Amino acid sequence: MEIKKTSLLQRWDPRCKLVALGALILAFAMVNDLRLVPLILVVPLLLMVVSGLTPAFILRRLRYPSLLLLFLLIGLPLAVGEEILLTVGPLLIRREGLEAAVLIGGRFLGIFLSALILLNTSPLTANIKAMRALGLPWILTDMALLVLRYLRVIGHDYRQMRIAMRIRGFKGNRLRLRYLQIVAWLTGSLLVRSYERSDWIYRAMRLRGYGHNDGPVSDFKAVRLDFMLLGVSLFWSLLIVSL
Amino acid sequence: MTALLEINDLCFAYPDTPGGPDRGILTGLTLQIQAGERVGLIGPNGAGKTTLFLVTCGILPPSRGQIRFRGRELTKNSFIPEIALVLQKPDDQLFCPSVWEDVAFGPQNLGLSAQDVASRVNEALQSVGAAALAQRPIHHLSEGEKRIVAIAGALAMHPALVIYDEPSTGLDIRSRRRLISLLQQNRKQKTSLIASHDLELILEVCDRVLLLGQGRIVADGQPAVIMADEPLMQAHGQEKPHSLIPHRNQHHSPRRQRNK
Amino acid sequence: MHIADGILSLPVVAGGFAASFTITWYCLKRIKDAGDPRERIPRAALLTAAFFVASLIHVPLPPASVHLVLNGLIGILLGAFAFPAILVGLFFQAVMFGHGGLSTLGVNSLILGIPALLVGWLFHLNRRPDESFPRTIGRGLLAGSGAVFGATMLFIGALLVGFQIEHQQEITATAIITILAVAYLPLIVLEGVITALLVGFLQRVKPTILQWK
Structure with a gap:
């Protein structure tokens, strides 16, 4: 729904995409010079253009920022530094703090948006399988795929239980021991049910041959275009690092 | 006398439904339930039975229409202990x-x-x-x-009204029989609304049945009459219950024959 | 208790990844040493998913409300699987909701995972399956509070080490520590109580879940 038919990024081999993303993230995290921030921000902008993702989708994901990040972005210009740039009423905006805030904000936007765009242009399962193909231990990837599959199921269980509680008049808005006990019982039921469900899942997997061989070899196929895109990303990362 | 539960032109669509509220799960549903009635609700999977119940209990807000319980209009998020689900x-x-x-x-x-x-x-x-x-x-x-x-x-x-959503799924014969006699008890105080695919259960327990199709009530009346209407039942993905089909061999027990 | 992208300096980001890879490798080795892991993977995965859902529960803690962390209970229930489970859970939180971040995945998994592993080990230390109910609850209380306390300390530590400003003033550092410590103190108490109640529930309803690792 979010994506137009097939954008360049959607066709990009997930393995190459992940390697490129890793390189970009490390390069961005390394930036400590204010003048490099535009070089960072140009990457998500470019990605956004070729991704086919709608700006509305991306903005929606930026809606819940980290509290700590907000605290730093607002607090730093007010609290840190000696040189005063601007006086707004009783508040003093300081140069060093502002620079640090811009740097943090720039790195955040660069990493967050690039990851958001690159990971959302392939299905999450494809990304996990690509990680497996890149050498992530199979225990981790098997777990991740199962978590992904059952997250919705357990989330549905949870919402149904909340509905049943509301119908019987439960309003959880005050901190009392009884409330905590109810939350604990609710969480505990969720855990016990998941635990029991897992036995059946394992049996069903076993019946269909889980564990008898190492599973299918990955069916990813990288062509020249995939490597070219990877090359461009690596070049850009190196450029940022070397400047 | 005001009805115990009165639903007028109720529409409901989940937020991501394309085409707006008219394409929703419930499209202009109207019904009344009097105190003491035992009403069955039948309809195919996905007809909106569970959604109707959640809206009636105030869990989901209707996109249009009103629900009145004992003449009092329900507002969003209201909690009515007299309605149990x-x-x-x-x-x-x-x-x-x-x-x-x-x-x-x-x-x-x-x-x-x-x-x-x-x-x-x-x-x-x-x-x-x-x-x-x-x-x-x-x-x-x-x-x-x-x-x-x-x-x-x-x-x-x-509660004054108890709503049962598919009460007999997954029950063995004896548990189902126990459930049926439980549902038949205390008819005086408790009004009940029972959704089920178990048509024989509805036939035994209820004195009125509603058929839900395309988001509204398409038939309302005595169970034995509505469920015997084969074209109507088939048009809405239902089957005429076995016990309403004339039998060549009288293999049902004499007790149930007399009840019919 | 998630650190977002962009805040930490590169050595901390890279060090976080290196350390979390090492710990993951060690945990996976322990898991494989204990026999065929395939039987335990669905269990660990389903519990991880349940914890993920539980972490979305709001608990009112005036003046705000908090999400449950439950890393203590993750350690208790998952044993050596706790660290991989937290890694997977944080990855999904970062990808699906933008909580935390991908560059800080290593650091964040250390913050929650190390206390989880320690607390899980301590909870089961010298514990007999037929241990009395109050003692189990007591262990749960200590485990829940201890795990969040440890996570808070690591969180503050990561910020102090990884967050460098040119003219860092003593005052800012102290201010950050004080604010965070005060903010997290109620959470430490709350998590202890919730974990104790949860352990009590599990002991009553499904004791085997507490012995599985």
């Missing part, structure tokens, strides 16, 4: 460690004293014949026992 899967309702605690959960939320809570729990468990289960961990109950306990949890709220 027994969910399709008892596991969704039962989350406490023991039966007693789970049945007590609702009365405790009403702010009753410990003594009143205890008497309501005992009374509810007795009325469903599950007094012996009181101290059992929920976890060790059979599917039929879980269903009965979930019903006790609803009855302990002292």
Whole structure:
């Protein structure tokens, strides 16, 4: 729904995409010079253009920022530094703090948006399988795929239980021991049910041959275009690092 | 006399439905239920039975239309202890460690004293014949026992209207029979609305049946009349119940023959 | 208790990844040493998913409301699987909701995972399956509080080490520590109580879940 038919990024081999993303993230995290921030921000902008993702989708994901990040972005210009740039009423905006805030904000936007765009242009399962193909231990990837599959199921269980509680008049808005006990019982039921469900899942997997061989070899196929895109990303990362 | 439950032109669409509220799950549903009635609700999977119940209980806000309970209009997020809903899967309702605690959960939320809570729990468990289960961990109950306990949890709220969502799924013959006699009990105080694919159960328990199709009520009347209307039933993905088909061999027991 | 992208300096980001890879490798080795892991993977995965859902529950803690962390209970229930489970859970939180971040995945998994592993080990230390109910609850209380306390300390530590400003003033550092410590103190108490109640529930309803690792 979010994506137009097939954008360049959607066709990009997930393995190459992940390697490129890793390189970009490390390069961005390394930036400590204010003048490099535009070089960072140009990457998500470019990605956004070729991704086919709608700006509305991306903005929606930026809606819940980290509290700590907000605290730093607002607090730093007010609290840190000696040189005063601007006086707004009783508040003093300081140069060093502002620079640090811009740097943090720039790195955040660069990493967050690039990851958001690159990971959302392939299905999450494809990304996990690509990680497996890149050498992530199979225990981790098997777990991740199962978590992904059952997250919705357990989330549905949870919402149904909340509905049943509301119908019987439960309003959880005050901190009392009884409330905590109810939350604990609710969480505990969720855990016990998941635990029991897992036995059946394992049996069903076993019946269909889980564990008898190492599973299918990955069916990813990288062509020249995939490597070219990877090359461009690596070049850009190196450029940022070397400047 | 005002109806116990009165629903007028009710529309509901989940937020991501394309085409707006008119393409929703419920499209202009109107119905009235009088006190003391036992009403069955039938319709294919996805017809909107569960959605209708959630809207009636104030869990989901309607996109259009009103619901009145005893003449009082329900507003968004209102909690009406007089309407109880027994969910399709008892596991969704039962989350406490023991039966007693789970049945007590609702009365405790009403702010009753410990003594009143205890008497309501005992009374509810007795009325469903599950007094012996009181101290059992929920976890060790059979599917039929879980269903009965979930019903006790609803009855302990002292509701005027009890809504049952698919009460007989997953029950063995004996548990189902026990459920049917439970549903037939205390018709005086309790009005009930029962959604089920188990048409024989509706036929035995209910004195009125509603057929839900395309988001509205397409038929309303006596179960034996509506369910015997083969073209109507088939048009909405239903089958005429076996017991309403004329039999060449009289293989039903004489008792049930006399009831018909 | 998630650190977002962009805040930490590169050595901390890289060090976080290196350390979390090492710990993951060690945990996976322990898991494989204990026999065929395939039987335990669905269990660990389903519990991880359940914890993920539980972490979305709001608990009112005036003046705000908080999400449950439950890393203590993750350690208790998952044993050596706790660290991989937290890694997977944080990855999904970062990808699906933008909580935390991908560059800080290593650091964040250390913050929650190390206390989880330690607390899980301590909870089961010298514990007999037929241990009395109050003792189990007591262990749960200590485990829940201890795990969040440890996570808070690591969180503050990561910020102090990884967050460098040119003219760092003593005052800012102290201010950050004080604010965070005060903010997290109620959470430490709350998590202890919730974990104790949860352990009590599990002991009553499904004791085997507490012995599985």
